[in-house]
Amino acid sequence: MNLFRMDTSIMPSMSASSELADIVEAEWKAAHPDGSVTRRHLGTHPIPADAWPLATLSRFLPEDQLTPGHRDALALADELAAELRAADAVLLAVPLYNYGVSQHFKAWVDMIVHTTGNSGPALKGVPTVLVTVRGGGYGPGTPREGWDHSTPFLTRVLADMWQADLTLVERELTLAGIKPEMEQFRELADDLHTRAREAAQQAGRALAIR
Numbered sequence: 001m002n003l004f005r006m007d008t009s010i011m012p013s014m015s016a017s018s019e020l021a022d023i024v025e026a027e028w029k030a031a032h033p034d035g036s037v038t039r040r041h042l043g044t045h046p047i048p049a050d051a052w053p054l055a056t057l058s059r060f061l062p063e064d065q066l067t068p069g070h071r072d073a074l075a076l077a078d079e080l081a082a083e084l085r086a087a088d089a090v091l092l093a094v095p096l097y098n099y100g101v102s103q104h105f106k107a108w109v110d111m112i113v114h115t116t117g118n119s120g121p122a123l124k125g126v127p128t129v130l131v132t133v134r135g136g137g138y139g140p141g142t143p144r145e146g147w148d149h150s151t152p153f154l155t156r157v158l159a160d161m162w163q164a165d166l167t168l169v170e171r172e173l174t175l176a177g178i179k180p181e182m183e184q185f186r187e188l189a190d191d192l193h194t195r196a197r198e199a200a201q202q203a204g205r206a207l208a209i210r
């Protein structure tokens with residue numbers, strides 16, 4: 001059994017999304033002690049900004065006009081797609097940044113689409129856990145309700161376009177206790193943190209048996 005895990009936080013040492021992903025992974029590994037984990041960290045090792053344009057443009061060029069940059073981009077796209085194809089289960093940790101999807105994750109999506117676009121859904125039926133966290137509050141009735149433009153995109157790509165068997169684990173108010181202006185939400189944030197950890201544990205157990 002093989003678990004593919006991706007992290008995208010730009011602050012690995014204090015990542016709220018990675019903390020929850022660790023819980024999911026621990027549950028999966030407990031059920032599959034002989035299983036392997038393939039890791040990719042886009043926060044510390046992002047995909048080059050020109051990789052997707054180079055890979056895409058290479059489709060329209062004859063073989064003798066491909067530059068080393070084109071060939072490197074194509075090789076990277078194939079490598080990324082191969083990691084998904086080899087996965088029996090997938091774990092993605094993708095925090096909200098500036099109200100939208102992480103540019104690192106978007107670059108990865110574009111590369112996967114380039115490689116698998118004509119070969120069917122990239123994760124059809126594959127059990128997948130998406131961990132996403134938000135520094136503030138975006139729920140119904142909050143001042144920033146509707147400002148989270150990341151989670152709808154993530155679920156659209158993973159569940160609808162790639163047809164993954166998707167489970168979502170979420171946590172909000174991760175900056176309460178860090179930003180002084182959010183101190184009033186500390187107690188609520190602690191409660192949401194506890195609930196998120198419990199949800200991650202349940203998701204990990206379900207991921208292991210699906």
